[in-house]
Amino acid sequence: MTKTSTPGRHRKLEGWPLVFSILVTISILVGGAAEFIPMVLIEENVPRIATVTPFTPLELTGRDLYIREGCVGCHSQMVRPFRHELERYGPYGRAGETIYERPFLWGSKRTGPDLSRVGGKYPDLWHVRHFEDPRSTSPRSLMPPYDWLLRSELDLTNVSTKLSTLKTLGTPYTDDEVASAERTARQQAAEIAASIEQGGGPTGLADKEVIALISFLQRLGKDIRAAGITAEVSR
Numbered sequence: 001m002t003k004t005s006t007p008g009r010h011r012k013l014e015g016w017p018l019v020f021s022i023l024v025t026i027s028i029l030v031g032g033a034a035e036f037i038p039m040v041l042i043e044e045n046v047p048r049i050a051t052v053t054p055f056t057p058l059e060l061t062g063r064d065l066y067i068r069e070g071c072v073g074c075h076s077q078m079v080r081p082f083r084h085e086l087e088r089y090g091p092y093g094r095a096g097e098t099i100y101e102r103p104f105l106w107g108s109k110r111t112g113p114d115l116s117r118v119g120g121k122y123p124d125l126w127h128v129r130h131f132e133d134p135r136s137t138s139p140r141s142l143m144p145p146y147d148w149l150l151r152s153e154l155d156l157t158n159v160s161t162k163l164s165t166l167k168t169l170g171t172p173y174t175d176d177e178v179a180s181a182e183r184t185a186r187q188q189a190a191e192i193a194a195s196i197e198q199g200g201g202p203t204g205l206a207d208k209e210v211i212a213l214i215s216f217l218q219r220l221g222k223d224i225r226a227a228g229i230t231a232e233v234s235r
Contacts, residue, residue, distance in 0.1 A: 049096040051226040054171050055219065057159045057185035062216030064162075065209055067105070069146060074111035077220065086231040090117040091224055100171050112143060117221035124192050125199040127214045149210035150202065154189065156182045188215060 013020055055063060066072065079085050081092040093116060098104050122130075126137055131149050134141040160181040167173040177184070186206075192215055193206035205211050 046099065047094065047096040048099060049094060049223065049227050049229075052097060052099060052223040054100045054166070054173060056188060056215070057156070057163060057177075057181040058188040058212050058215045059219045060162060060166075060216075061154070061156060061159055061185060062212035062214065063101075063105075065149075065213045066216055069149075069213075071115075072105050072107055073109060074143070075113065075115045076107035076110050077114065077116040078106035078108070079114055079116055085114070089114050089231075090221065091229045091231045094224070094229070097224060100166075102166065102169065112141070115217065115220055117224070119218045119220040119222045120225075123199060124196050124214055124218065125201040127217060128196055128201050128205070128210060131210055131213070146210075149213060150205065150208055152209040154207050154209050154212055156185050159185055185212075192218075 013023075054060075077098075078093045079089045079091065086092060093106070097116075098106070122137075128150065130137045130141075130143075131146040133145055133147070134143040160178055163171075163173045163178045163181045167178060189211045190206045192211050193204075196205060197203050
């Protein structure tokens with residue numbers, strides 16, 4: 001005569017699929033919260049680089065144009081710690097670089113080169129020519145022309161609202177920076193437009209979208225260089 005084993009408590013629990021599913025879900029939520037919440041609430045867990053500062057109002061506007069035009073779909077902003085990337089682009093990407101970016105634009109798609117270190121690599125006029133006709137500066141480029149950026153009016157009416165929203169989310173903009181955002185953006189735009197004219201480029205670009213996009217591109221990588229971080233390539 002065989003003895004019938006009595007099912008244990010865990011086996012009985014497995015026999016109640018709904019209850020078991022609910023308890024498992026609760027366990028996962030509690031465990032996930034226990035790991036996630038400290039990472040968010042403890043300030044020391046946030047990686048920082050002293051030279052990294054928030055974007056200027058014009059650079060922030062240019063970043064929005066960069067997203068709007070789909071540039072992020074072909075250009076990553078994340079140098080990986082591989083020798084061939086360090087030699088071509090420079091220092092690998094640090095988390096602290098993008099502490100003030102919402103959303104992140106790291107990416108992994110590279111139809112074109114990575115742009116996280118492009119700031120200062122070319123003069124402002126080079127970028128104007130590149131947007132107008134990419135093949136004029138990069139003969140093998142697959143990039144389509146973005147010549148309308150040289151004609152489209154630059155809209156800065158809501159830039160103060162953008163800074164105010166980011167300030168609410170923790171970006172360290174001051175009240176004065178928020179209030180004077182549009183004036184500050186136009187001053188920077190005038191400076192970039194003047195440098196383009198002095199280089200023999202087109203005039204009248206101070207109020208065009210291309211200026212904002214150039215300001216954003218020229219910012220990329222400058223904070224890392226200011227920190228003295230260089231590419232570490234082993235020989």
